[in-house]
Amino acid sequence: MRFLFVGDSMTVGRAGDFTWRHRMWQHLERTLGPGAYTITGPRTGLYAGDEADASQAYADPEFPRAARRHLAGWGEGWRHMAPLIQPVVATTRADVLLISLGLIDLGFYAHAEETAEHARTFLTRARAAKPDVRAVILPVIPNVRARTDPFFADDCARFNTLLAKAVADLDRPGSPLLLASHPPGYTLDADTYDGTHPGPSGEHRIAAAFADGLHQAWGVGGPYRDLPE
Template identity: 65%
Template sequence: MRYLFVGDSMTVGAAGDYTWRYRMWQHLCGLGERFTVVGPRTGLYDAAADEAVSGDYADPGFPAHARRHLAGWGEGWLHMVPQIGEVVREHRPDVLLVSLGLIDLGFYTDAEETAANVARFVAEARAARPGVRMVLLPVIPNTRADLDPGFADQCAELNERTAKVVAELDSPASPLLLASRPAGYDIQLHTYDGTHPNPAGEHKLAAAFADAMHQAWDIGAPYELD
């Protein structure tokens, strides 16, 4: 199985992070099944450079081949739509694990426009690899939603619209799955700044993807949380 992680700052991580990608890699290794992580990038976000060029993962033993991804600080569905077709054609993933949307609503597009980009993303990925599977994580509102009711409403609306996109576009030939919000996820406990996951949050995010794949497709196994 070939996995591609797609996401924004919550997925790419910053210098010094483990990332939920690392937690998922550990989980996949523990299954004893053959898998590969694919993608055009490997770095963490470096604030000084304002680019994902850091190799300073919290675990230096995280192997280079497992660090691959398509994630970027400040990048959302809007940015990934033009890229995903070429990346899928080149790297041939079997499963896309996608966490996007918060940055779109925060800076670029409203819920309706963002949901339209979700549908375009799915179409581009399928055009490049017709049998590809995709797991989408709902938007997890950050601290801005606590202070801005309009933003909170947009987050809720996007999740509703994304669920409709998934229901309409799901296909036996190219399964599309909306994961559940990570069980018990609390931005006060599971992030370091109200948005980005801390180590406990990383495990929660990885578990959401792993559990969704196991429950819906019988791929892998449930994620073991302490």
């Protein structure tokens, strides 16, 4: 089984982070076992300053280079990934996409309706490359801006509703789509370092949302066991 992480700054991480990708790799090692899966993608790095995919300074230096692969970028959203996903899936032959996108779109580029259309385009193009591809998609987690900007908060809520509809509309037996649950127990104050990006506890909670979705819906892996107290 070949996994491809797709995301924005919350997924790529910055120099010095573990990333939730690292937490998910540990989970897959424990529940599927070495050799039973592959993590794939065209990038391996973290964000450093103004340079995307520039750093390999992960908090765990033993994080294998092969497991660092991803398609994620600081400041990249559904609109940026939609043109990229078809050639990446065609090249990597990814079986399962683990996707966390949307916050950057809503924060800087487009409202909920246009962002939902980009999500539909992304999923359609992924299937054009591999008709049996699966995807687990995390709803947008509103960041600290939503506390003081009610229009942004409403846009995030509306997008999540539209995303759920897109998943329901596009889901099919040969290429199932799954909308993950909000990460269990996730709060901005406890689980981010700046009101947006996950700290260590937030990384575990995001990984748990994907891991538990995979296990509960498709019997892949097992329950996530590293949630912080």
